[in-house]
Amino acid sequence: MMEIGTKEGWREFVDAAYEKPVPATVAQLRAMAPADRSLYNQIRARYSQAGAFVKTxxxxxxxxxxxxxxxxxxxxxxxxxxxxxxxxxxxxxxxxxxxxxxxxxxxxxxxxxxxxxxxxxxxxxxxxxxxxxxxxxxxxxxxxxxxxxxxxxxxxxxxxxxxxxxxxxxxxxxxxxxxxxxxxxxxxxxxxxxxxxxxxxxxxxxxxxxxxxxxxxxxxxxxxxxxxxxxxxxxxATPFSITTKQGRSDWGNLLLALEDSLCLLAQESGRILTAAKALYRLSGGEIGPLKDMLQLAALEAIEDGTEALDLREFDKELQRQQFAKQALQSG
The missing domain is CATH 3.40.50.300 (P-loop containing nucleotide triphosphate hydrolases)
Incomplete structure (x- = not known):
């Protein structure tokens, strides 16, 4: 792991370039040899984590x-x-x-x-x-x-x-x-x-x-x-806000960019917007927690072979948090 606090580590960080993997279909992924499939998944994870940067x-x-x-x-x-x-x-x-x-x-x-x-x-x-x-x-x-x-x-x-x-x-x-x-x-x-x-x-x-x-x-x-x-x-550096039309547009653009960076093979482009409000409330409009949630969900989609975010889980998680909050207040 590079140590950015040294000139050598910084140079390695600057030189690092992680290309987006060539798109494949779910069928093509399943037809790959185990070693090739593992390498392809590693390339996707590396690109999502370190190669894709969203300019807000x-x-x-x-x-x-x-x-x-x-x-x-x-x-x-x-x-x-x-x-x-x-x-x-x-x-x-x-x-x-x-x-x-x-x-x-x-x-x-x-x-x-x-x-x-x-x-x-x-x-x-x-x-x-x-x-x-x-x-x-x-x-x-x-x-x-x-x-x-x-x-x-x-x-x-x-x-x-x-x-x-x-x-x-x-x-x-x-x-x-x-x-x-x-x-x-x-x-x-x-x-x-x-x-x-x-x-x-x-x-x-x-x-x-x-x-x-x-x-x-x-x-x-x-x-x-x-x-x-x-x-x-x-x-x-402040959280996103969705109280204005421009704010909602900026939040939507962020979600679309992050969705694309996940490189999920069966993820319908733009589908993530259906969970825009739930993701906003779960993350508080903060980019760090949002990326963590989506990358963990993407990893699960890769491991279980669905290759698409289970957007219903975000609504369920929001309901669980709301229920827990209400129970705490009433107790």
Whole structure:
């Protein structure tokens, strides 16, 4: 399994391309030799899990904002622009961060940009450790680049080491995940926040943060409020809503895209829309739980040979949850 928090793992992630399997009929699948059938099912699962990415309206908006800031920061000397993606678990924040980084690097390679030539590392991805300090976070950057850091190396030396690596590698985009671990009520985390700002000014990279309820971490209030709000724009990753015509259309488009990604051989295209309301209520409009439900249901359909989602099960599950809720309230 690739470790995205290193340059080797990140490169493997960017290079990975999972093609959609060639469509087959149920009869053709059953006629395959057991080994061939097993391989075909593995290819389908891999594509569904790792190859198919659904670009939601929220994703498209955030990606556009990242592109604009990368372009502008290339020409700014101080006060580099950044972005913060905040939301509750299940909103696809990490997936969004990774996909934006992957597409950015692939675009750079396509046009032979200097930031994508041999030896360059246009995108860096790190996750903030729990109870992080400035030093601990710096060591995540050191680990990503694979830099030699002797035991007892001084903090300022680490900053210099990481900043120099970003400059040499022409890093343009720095993705910092789990930023909610930097609770600025604690002094060590204040120092870590300042360290990120220092790296941004030294290297000219565009920093993009993602985390849970970032508004509650102190990054956007208190002593650092003015400093961060002036440079970083906050985007909220929110659940889908079906209270408007556009919202229902977006939800339907998401379901259709996910249905197609499952590669079920007997699934009638568009049939999933008959369970749109049940799926919405079961998932709360959140893309993470929705994908989990559909992929588990698809695996069951593959294993039992039906090759189609049993959409009635979603209605039954919703009824069971409603019954359990009513029983709890009445008890």
């Amino acid at each position: 309206p929220q994703y498209a908006e955030f990606q556009k904002a990242v592109r604009r800031r990368v372009y502008l920061n290339e020409h700014r000397q101080v006060g580099k622009f950044g972005l913060i993606l905040s939301g509750e678990p299940g909103q696809g924040k990490t997936t969004t961060l990774l996909q934006i980084g992957k597409e950015h690097e692939l675009r750079r390679r396509l046009v032979a940009q200097s930031s994508a030539l041999d030896g360059a590392i246009p995108v860096v991805y790190v996750a903030v450790p729990a109870q992080s300090s400035a030093r601990a976070l710096l060591l995540e950057f050191v680990r990503f680049f694979g830099l030699p850091a002797r035991r007892g190396v001084l903090y300022n030396e680490l900053v210099e080491m990481v900043a120099n690596a970003m400059q040499r590698c022409r890093t343009e985009l720095v993705l910092v995940d789990d930023i909610h671990h930097l609770d600025l009520k604690y002094r060590a985390n204040l120092e870590a926040s300042d360290m990120l700002k220092q790296l941004s000014e030294r290297c000219g990279s565009t920093f993009v943060y993602a985390g849970i309820a970032v508004q509650d971490t102190g990054m956007l209030t208190g002593a650092r409020e003015g400093q961060i709000r002036k440079r970083f724009k906050l985007y909220d």
